[in-house]
Amino acid sequence: MNTAIALAIGFLLGSIPFGLLLTRYAGLGDIRRIGSGSIGATNVLRTGRKDLAAATVLLDVLKGTAAVLIADHLGAPGALAGLAAVLGHTLTPWLRFEGGKGVATGLGALLGIAWPVGVAVAAIWLLTAVLSRISSLSALLACAASPFVALTIVPYPWPVPIIAVWIVWRHRSNIARLRAGTEPRIGQ
Known part of the structure; x- marks a missing residue:
């Protein structure tokens, strides 16, 4: 029962569309109508805020x-709740099961599962972002590295590859733009 409750809490927490709520509260309208149409921070940055x-x-x-x-506090598998949060963020029921790409929520889940993994993955994202100035490329490289980083730190990092594959899947359109050389840079 605690596992079901933890999954539900994880999914519901993940489903809160903070990017959309913050931009609406700031009077900027619906963030989904600009840039990539995503509710995440990279698209919020395109507002100039x-x-x-x-x-x-x-x-x-x-x-x-x-x-x-x-979930850990309830005695349920925290990693599973972290995965549920990523799914909630990317498949937000309040937005007709649309949502963000899951990068920041996935990072948060990694920080909760094993903070050294989260810190290492964040460092990979940051280094790639500084060098390339492309957020999606940074996310893709960080996701690709995350299972390997987790394997060196966590004895059974089973949810990490699932989270990584899901986030990469959510970046399908970004991958196409990267291949075409048309993916926007951070700040554009």
């Missing part, structure tokens, strides 16, 4: 971490 993008990242990370920690 770095403060709202930073708040979106922070809140999306926190909901992934909170899902894991709440």
